[in-house]
Amino acid sequence: MRVSMMGAGYVGLVSGACFADFGHQVTCIDKDAAKIAALKRGEIPIFEPGLAELVESNMRQGRLEFAAKASRIGEADVGTGDEIENILREQRPEADIQVVSNPEFLREGAAIRDFKHPDRIVVGAEDERARSVLAEIYRPLYLNAPPIIYVSRRTAELIKYASNAFLATKVTFINEIADLCEQVGADVQEVARGMGLDNRIGGKFLHPGPGFGGSCFPKDTTALIKTAHDHGVPLRLVETVAAVNEQRKRAMARKVVVALGGSVRGKTIAVLGLTFKPNTDDTRDSPAIPLITALHDLGATVRGYDPAGMEQAKPLLPDVHYCQSAYAAAEGADALVIATEWEQFRALDLARLKAVMAQPVIVDLRNIYRSDEMRRAAFRYVPIGRAGVE
Ligand code: UGA
Numbered sequence: 001m002r003v004s005m006m007g008a009g010y011v012g013l014v015s016g017a018c019f020a021d022f023g024h025q026v027t028c029i030d031k032d033a034a035k036i037a038a039l040k041r042g043e044i045p046i047f048e049p050g051l052a053e054l055v056e057s058n059m060r061q062g063r064l065e066f067a068a069k070a071s072r073i074g075e076a077d078v079g080t081g082d083e084i085e086n087i088l089r090e091q092r093p094e095a096d097i098q099v100v101s102n103p104e105f106l107r108e109g110a111a112i113r114d115f116k117h118p119d120r121i122v123v124g125a126e127d128e129r130a131r132s133v134l135a136e137i138y139r140p141l142y143l144n145a146p147p148i149i150y151v152s153r154r155t156a157e158l159i160k161y162a163s164n165a166f167l168a169t170k171v172t173f174i175n176e177i178a179d180l181c182e183q184v185g186a187d188v189q190e191v192a193r194g195m196g197l198d199n200r201i202g203g204k205f206l207h208p209g210p211g212f213g214g215s216c217f218p219k220d221t222t223a224l225i226k227t228a229h230d231h232g233v234p235l236r237l238v239e240t241v242a243a244v245n246e247q248r249k250r251a252m253a254r255k256v257v258v259a260l261g262g263s264v265r266g267k268t269i270a271v272l273g274l275t276f277k278p279n280t281d282d283t284r285d286s287p288a289i290p291l292i293t294a295l296h297d298l299g300a301t302v303r304g305y306d307p308a309g310m311e312q313a314k315p316l317l318p319d320v321h322y323c324q325s326a327y328a329a330a331e332g333a334d335a336l337v338i339a340t341e342w343e344q345f346r347a348l349d350l351a352r353l354k355a356v357m358a359q360p361v362i363v364d365l366r367n368i369y370r371s372d373e374m375r376r377a378a379f380r381y382v383p384i385g386r387a388g389v390e
Helices: 010-022 033-040 051-060 080-091 111-116 128-137 139-144 153-184 188-196 217-230 236-259 288-297 310-316 326-330 350-356 371-376
Strands: 002-006 025-030 064-068 121-124 148-151 268-272 301-305 335-338 361-364 380-382
Touching: 002 010, 010 025, 010 051, 010 064, 010 111, 025 033, 033 064, 051 064, 051 111, 080 153, 121 128, 121 153, 128 139, 148 153, 153 188, 153 217, 153 236, 217 236, 236 288, 236 335, 236 361, 236 380, 268 288, 268 326, 288 301, 288 310, 301 310, 301 326, 326 350, 371 380
Parallel strands: 002 025, 025 064, 121 148, 268 301, 268 335, 335 361, 361 380
Antiparallel strands: none
16 A cells, blocks of 8 residues: 655654555655655654664665655644545545544554554544555554454544543542552552552553653643533543643652752752653653753752753753763762653662762652662662652
8 A cells, every 4th residue: 555644753753664564655744854854864853762773674675755745734633634624625626535533542662562563443434445445554463453443533533632631640640649648658559559450440551750741641631621622511630630740740849859858959959861751752741841940940950861862851951961871960969860760770770879979869750769779778768659768
């Protein structure tokens, strides 16, 4: 099949490369001519594990190409399909075109795996020919037999927004439960495990943290809230989730203040992880940004390190002292904050950290360490929603 992908960002590029890998003939089109020129030279504009190899091999085998062209792409919204159809009908009334909604459910950092092993494929189209074209495009996945559900276009669009809003709600729910755990002396990791073993609840997306970020949850919850409001159906639960999450990100600075005995003025704080989650260079709506801004506002100096996101972070956080490793960031720091759970932060040499830090204090916003190992290493340790080390 021949596939043209409008937009060569995260979703377009990953999906385009994966469709090419299935054997289809794919052209990825973007209005950013510089990006397209770079892609043609084999340079990948984003950090996504496995993507460079996939693009390279499919280009080499002649199934994947790139082209620059101006395009009109609207805001994220339920009803985007109708808008696109109107534009097409206006400009090409004679063309026999069907507009289908085929939402993606790819996570950054695991996008290729998610594309090739989806939980489900959603096709929003009522037209039989359109449905069979989509079935043919996804046919290479049938070996794994993912359920493919055919629904109306509006329904498909809503499945996407409702899924992201629900996951964002799950994360926000466990974050609030974590706050309660801290006050009543319970352990949120065990609460999440105990809840998650109930199949009706499920254990995924119950990991507490500094609040959700990224390009999707914040954007999609906002789009859903706006659409619902425009239709006179306020989604109060989702509205609250968005508001609670916003407050939470900045509130994380309080944890650092408390860990340092009430003030961070004149103190140096090392922040590990600037992206919104590991395995991406994406800093969009990253919780690290309001956290660091709040620490600056409170008079602290911030030293930062991220394995992939420092270039993206620099324009957003110009006052951070950027360092080349976790240990370099920790030098002279009064506290070290783990903001993103990159693998390389999971087994830091605690003795080495202690030797370079001004004070042995770790604030673990992703709960990647255990209190007993921190106690042994003589660190003050502040995790989320469970007992730390005083
Ligand atoms: C999300 C969805 O998971 C994808 O299914 C969807 O396709 C994508 O949005 C999209 O709409 O394009 P993504 O934004 O890449 O994917 O990242 P997630 O892994 O979902 O994480 C989102 C945020 O929630 C991150 O900040 C993460 O740290 C946070 N999170 C996630 C938690 O704090 N706790 C969790 O248990 C899970």
